[in-house]
Amino acid sequence: MADLPASVRVALWSTAALAGGLDLKEVPHRAMPDLDHVEGLLPQLSLWRDLGERLVLVALPRPGDLTSMPSGPAALVAAATEAEELVYVTGLGGALVPDIREFGPEGDQGWEARWTAYDADPVPQHVVQQLSLPDVELQLRREIGALTSELGNAPGQPLSGHGLENAVREGLDTDWGLPDNLPPRAVRVVELAGAITGLAAAGLDHRLHSVDSSSTLQREQILRRLHDHASHALVAAVNVAALHLAGWR
Incomplete structure (x- = not known):
């Protein structure tokens, strides 16, 4: 799972x-x-x-x-x-x-x-009901594009060199353990955001640190920003899904 x-x-x-x-x-x-x-x-x-x-x-x-x-x-x-x-x-x-x-x-x-x-x-x-999942998904995909580009341009060994990107893509096909009958967009964002938080956490593993402390710090800052954006999207998607289950949407 x-x-x-x-x-x-x-x-x-x-x-x-x-x-x-x-x-x-x-x-x-x-x-x-x-x-x-x-x-x-x-x-x-x-x-x-x-x-x-x-x-x-x-x-x-x-x-x-x-x-x-x-x-x-x-x-x-x-x-x-x-x-x-x-x-x-x-x-x-x-x-x-x-x-x-x-x-x-x-x-x-x-x-x-x-x-x-x-x-x-x-x-x-009204605070709960104002969540807009289309906006959340669009913003998440934009942030992923921008931050992964930054990551690719960062000095030191690229993250893709450790096979982490493939691991995340494979993770999208795994069992996420969610209830049935959730809105498809909510499930899609949960899976994407969950995979990205996993990628970012794996990339922060100390075993991947460069001997160059400046390069390591730069990559860590990008990965933490990526993790934070994905976490916010994950919260929004889960809460929209919960609203659906409760019959509020």
């Missing part, structure tokens, strides 16, 4: 469950099939359902860029920027932040996700 932040699939599968598309108990396995243990997710999703929430959205914040997440207390901001992901509801407000890590004794370790609930401010419906 293609690699995506856990919160991306949790937002989509949770919204599908709240809309009656599947049992809420299935969400952890559908959203995080590779994890051995998930804690804290179902109780909060059940509470949100009982309080009338029907839409779960995703945010992928990072230090210095909190634009995709709702406002909230300092504890939420600290946890979300450390995890660089969260899901949240818009009506009454509230968020869940994952802590994903290895557990168990050496030689017999697995992976677990512990989700912690935080207060968050409600988000007005």
Whole structure:
């Protein structure tokens, strides 16, 4: 299955469950099939359902860029920027932040996700509804063209020399683990943005660094900008897909 932040699939599968598309108990396995243990997710999703929430959205914040997440207390901001992901509801407000890590004794370790609930401010419906996926896709493709051109002109060994571009193209044909019946454009942008974030993350691997620190820094700056643009597009595409699942579009 293609690699995506856990919160991306949790937002989509949770919204599908709240809309009656599947049992809420299935969400952890559908959203995080590779994890051995998930804690804290179902109780909060059940509470949100009982309080009338029907839409779960995703945010992928990072230090210095909190634009995709709702406002909230300092504890939420600290946890979300450390995890660089969260899901949240818009009506009454509230968020869940994952802590994903290895557990168990050496030689017999697995992976677990512990989700912690935080207060968050409600988000007005018109703010959510104003997302325009055609504009998001167009801007993403423009940024990809411009930044990959910059990357190709950067000094040092080109990124394509490591076969990463082919790996991303192959990744577009993998299973992304998304619910059925999503808008085709949303799926297309999720797959493209997810592949680009994977490319950028792989390109930032320290093993690809040049002996020339100036060249390495220049390529890292381009790759981080590429990752940021793709992350913003990924959030928009997932949230538009969630709006569709919830019947808001």
